[in-house]
Structure formats: structure tokens, C-alpha cells
Amino acid sequence: MYNFAYHRPDSVDAAKSVFSGGDDPKFVAGGMTLIPTMKQRLAAPSDLIDLDGIGALKGIKAEADKIVVGAMTTHADVAASPEIRKAIPALAKLVEAIGDPQVRNRGTIGGSIANNDPAADYPAALVGLGATVVTDRRQLAAEDFFTGLFETALEPDELITEVSFPIPEAAGYAKFANPASRYAIVGVFVARTGGGVRVAVTGAGPCVFRVPEMEKALASSFSADAVKDIKVSDSDFNSDIHASAPYRAHLVTVMARRAVEAAQ
Amino acid sequence: MRTTVSMTVNGRSVSDEVEPRTLLVQFLRDNLRLTGTHVGCDTSQCGACVVHVDGKSVKACSMLAVQADGREVLTIEGLAEDGELHPMQAAFKEHHGLQCGFCTPGMVMSAIDIVKQHPDPTEAEIRESLEGNLCRCTGYHNIVKSIVAGAKTMRG
Numbered sequence: 001m002y003n004f005a006y007h008r009p010d011s012v013d014a015a016k017s018v019f020s021g022g023d024d025p026k027f028v029a030g031g032m033t034l035i036p037t038m039k040q041r042l043a044a045p046s047d048l049i050d051l052d053g054i055g056a057l058k059g060i061k062a063e064a065d066k067i068v069v070g071a072m073t074t075h076a077d078v079a080a081s082p083e084i085r086k087a088i089p090a091l092a093k094l095v096e097a098i099g100d101p102q103v104r105n106r107g108t109i110g111g112s113i114a115n116n117d118p119a120a121d122y123p124a125a126l127v128g129l130g131a132t133v134v135t136d137r138r139q140l141a142a143e144d145f146f147t148g149l150f151e152t153a154l155e156p157d158e159l160i161t162e163v164s165f166p167i168p169e170a171a172g173y174a175k176f177a178n179p180a181s182r183y184a185i186v187g188v189f190v191a192r193t194g195g196g197v198r199v200a201v202t203g204a205g206p207c208v209f210r211v212p213e214m215e216k217a218l219a220s221s222f223s224a225d226a227v228k229d230i231k232v233s234d235s236d237f238n239s240d241i242h243a244s245a246p247y248r249a250h251l252v253t254v255m256a257r258r259a260v261e262a263a264q
Numbered sequence: 265m266r267t268t269v270s271m272t273v274n275g276r277s278v279s280d281e282v283e284p285r286t287l288l289v290q291f292l293r294d295n296l297r298l299t300g301t302h303v304g305c306d307t308s309q310c311g312a313c314v315v316h317v318d319g320k321s322v323k324a325c326s327m328l329a330v331q332a333d334g335r336e337v338l339t340i341e342g343l344a345e346d347g348e349l350h351p352m353q354a355a356f357k358e359h360h361g362l363q364c365g366f367c368t369p370g371m372v373m374s375a376i377d378i379v380k381q382h383p384d385p386t387e388a389e390i391r392e393s394l395e396g397n398l399c400r401c402t403g404y405h406n407i408v409k410s411i412v413a414g415a416k417t418m419r420g
């Protein structure tokens with residue numbers, strides 16, 4: 001790992017001002033992706049700005065129709081939250097199956113979505129539930145936030161402050177996990193909301209996406225049978241040692257069916 | 265670029281100069297000579313480096329020493345009291361929860377965190393919670409057995 005200057009600001013404003021003074025600065029949250037990347041010398045920031053000292057970015061607020069999760073809230077805290085387990089149990093289950101307990105004790109929602117790994121779980125929940133990403137300067141619909149392979153709409157100096165999840169009528173998540181890392185080979189999040197049914201897929205393509213045919217079928221009948229014969233095209237799907245593109249396409253249908261079965 | 269870090273390790277206040285890039289595991293092993301915490305993979309997969317920071321299990325190879333500044337760290341060396349093994353260590357010994365022993369410090373530290381979450385853990389809960397700890401020798405069977413037994417003693 002190359003050396004860097006370490007900063008631990010205690011407010012969003014202080015973090016931004018350190019960022020603007022840096023040569024090639026980077027925020028660090030749980031460090032579960034960034035620190036290994038720096039160890040491999042694939043990232044070499046001049047300044048590392050630790051967001052852990054900013055209390056305002058941590059915590060979970062339950063409101064009448066939504067749950068708001070601070071960017072620095074760990075996976076362990078989301079999975080254990082009584083409010084989330086009650087209002088959106090599918091979200092708690094999704095987070096409980098991220099990596100392993102040690103990764104969940106450090107990894108955060110802000111770090112996970114800023115990184116936008118094509119196999120990460122959170123993007124499916126954000127797009128599936130129609131969540132809003134709140135930053136230091138604006139609010140973005142989840143679908144506009146995740147823009148491509150490891151790409152988001154964030155400006156280099158933009159800081160995610162929280163994520164707001166509308167409470168669905170019912171939701172479910174099913175993932176076919178990589179047996180080594182637990183990242184999703186394919187994960188499907190299904191939600192029935194006041195605004196209609198949403199189906200979001202992670203792991204299969206370069207970036208999370210929705211499946212309109214499945215959403216339409218589920219809107220007329222919210223049942224596993226409604227999606228079990230709907231196939232998706234594998235034309236831009238990922239293909240690697242873990243699974244071929246056609247196999248991933250097959251898994252999308254199977255996981256969608258299981259997600260509907262699990263919905264509560 | 266050096267900076268001073270101070271933390272409590274196994275109940276003792278320690279302080280030293282480090283580079284910001286110093287990993288917590290390097291600080292423990294190289295600065296404090298607490299070599300019970302192992303480095304198995306260095307890529308966040310194996311869990312040989314698991315320690316507790318403020319009571320939660322973390323991989324010390326994926327955290328910087330500066331990120332542990334001001335916190336309480338517990339390593340495998342801090343478990344035994346007055347020369348007597350911690351109940352979880354004793355259970356690993358009793359139930360052959362180790363062969364070469366390389367993964368053992370991380371296994372024991374993870375096991376104690378598992379018991380915090382599940383005071384009476386089922387075998388399935390243990391296996392699931394050991395997702396981040398790899399063992400190349402035992403086949404896990406006796407590790408799971410040890411944790412069931414260690415949890416029982418810890419419950420009293």
C-alpha cells in the first residue's frame with residue numbers, strides 16, 4: 001500500500017473542506033473494498049478521509065412511510081434493526097446475507113452503493129424498493145444513481161449522507177450466492193408497492209436493472225407462477241468462472257420466483 | 265508521514281508512531297509483538313486475523329491502525345486470565361478444534377462473537393457465522409463441536 005495522509009473529520013462540511021484541499025483524495029467508510037484495493041495498489045489516494053467520525057451519518061430513522069438509513073450505518077446494524085426487521089424484513093434478510101459477520105461489522109450502506117459492484121446486494125434493494133439516495137447536494141432516485149459497471153452518478157467530491165427506503169406492501173429477495181464470497185451470482189429483489197410492482201436484478205449484468213415484463217405479470221397476479229416462465233435476454237450478461245451468461249439468465253427467472261415466494 | 269496512535273489492547277493502554285498505511289494487524293504483530301493474530305490471506309477472505317474492536321469481530325488485515333485509534337482491541341492473547349484458558353480456548357483444546365492451529369486464533373475470536381449474538385447457538389448458526397473463517401485442516405466438524413461446548417461453558 002502506498003502511503004497517504006489520514007484525516008478524521010467530525011462533520012460533513014469538514015470532510016468536504018479536507019477533500020477540496022487534497023491532491024487525489026478519497027473517502028473511506030468501512031474500508032472493506034477500498035483498503036484491499038489500496039493494498040493491491042489499484043488505488044493510491046493522496047488523502048484518506050475517514051467518515052467514521054461523523055456521527056450525523058450513522059443511524060436508522062423510522063417514519064410513517066419510510067425508513068431512512070445513514071450512509072455510515074454498518075450492515076450489522078441494518079440487519080439487527082428492529083424497525084427494519086418489522087417494516088421491510090426482506091431488506092434485513094438481504095443485508096444479513098452480505099459476506100460474513102466481520103465484513104458486516106465494518107461495511108456500510110454508503111460504501112456499498114458508492115462502489116456499485118455488479119454483484120453487490122444493496123443495489124437490488126434500492127432499485128427494487130424505489131429508494132432515494134440523499135447526498136450533500138441533491139436527492140437521486142436509485143435508478144438514476146446506479147449508472148454502470150462500478151459507476152454511479154456521484155461527482156468525485158460528492159458525499160452520500162443517507163438512503164431513504166419507502167415501506168412496501170410486501171417484498172422479497174432471493175440470491176444465488178457465490179459460495180466463496182457470498183456476493184450475488186444473481187440476486188432478485190421483488191417489491192409490491194403503492195406505485196406498482198418492481199423487480200430489480202443484481203449480479204447478472206454489468207449493473208442492477210429492472211425487468212418490466214415480470215413487473216407487468218406480477219401486477220396482474222402477484223404469484224410465483226406469474227414469473228416462472230418469463231425469460232430474460234442474456235445478451236449483455238456477465239460471464240465468468242462462476243457462471244455463464246445463459247446460466248445467469250436462467251437464474252434470474254428462478255430467483256424471481258423464489259423472491260415472490262419469500263415476499264412478506 | 266508518521267502519526268501517533270493510542271488504543272487499549274487487551275486491557276493495556278498502548279501508544280506508538282505509525283505510518284497511516286500501517287494495518288491494524290501489522291501494528292499488533294510488529295509494533296506490539298502480539299503475534300497470536302495471524303495473516304493467512306491478506307485479501308479479507310480467511311479470518312486468521314480476526315480480533316475484536318470495541319467488542320465486535322473484525323478482520324485486522326482490512327483495517328488501518330489509525331482507524332482503531334482510541335478504541336479497545338482484544339486479541340487472542342487477551343483471553344486467558346491468570347494463566348487459565350478462556351472457556352472457548354479450553355473447548356477447542358478439549359474437542360480437537362484444531363490441527364495445525366493457524367486458523368485457530370481467528371476461529372476462537374469469531375466464536376466468542378458468535379456466542380455474543382447467539383448464546384445457545386445451533387450448529388447451523390455456527391456454520392453460517394463462520395463464513396469468514398477458513399480452515400484448511402479440520403473440515404470444520406470439530407470446530408463446530410468446540411464452539412457448541414465453549415458456548416455452553418460460557419453460559420455457565
Ligand SMILES: Cc1cc2nc3c(=O)[nH]c(=O)nc-3n(C[C@H](O)[C@H](O)[C@H](O)COP(=O)(O)OP(=O)(O)OC[C@H]3O[C@@H](n4cnc5c(N)ncnc54)[C@H](O)[C@@H]3O)c2cc1C
Binds near residue numbers: 029030033051121160
Ligand atoms: C470478503 C468480502 C465479502 C463480501 N461479500 C459481499 C456480499 O456478499 N454482498 C455485497 O453486497 N457486498 C459484499 N462485500 C462488500 C461489502 O459489502 C462492503 O460494504 C463494500 O465492500 C463497501 O463498503 P465499505 O463501507 O467497506 O466502503 P469502502 O471500502 O470504505 O468504500 C468503497 C467506496 O465507496 C466510497 N464511499 C464510501 N462511503 C461513501 C459516501 N458516504 N459517499 C460517497 N462515497 C463513499 C469510497 O470512497 C470508496 O470508493 C464483501 C466484502 C468482502 C471483503
Ligand code: FES
Binds near residue numbers: 311
Ligand atoms: S489475513 Fe485477514 S482475512 Fe485473511
Ligand code: FES
Binds near residue numbers: 363365399401
Ligand atoms: S487447523 Fe490448520 S488451518 Fe485450521
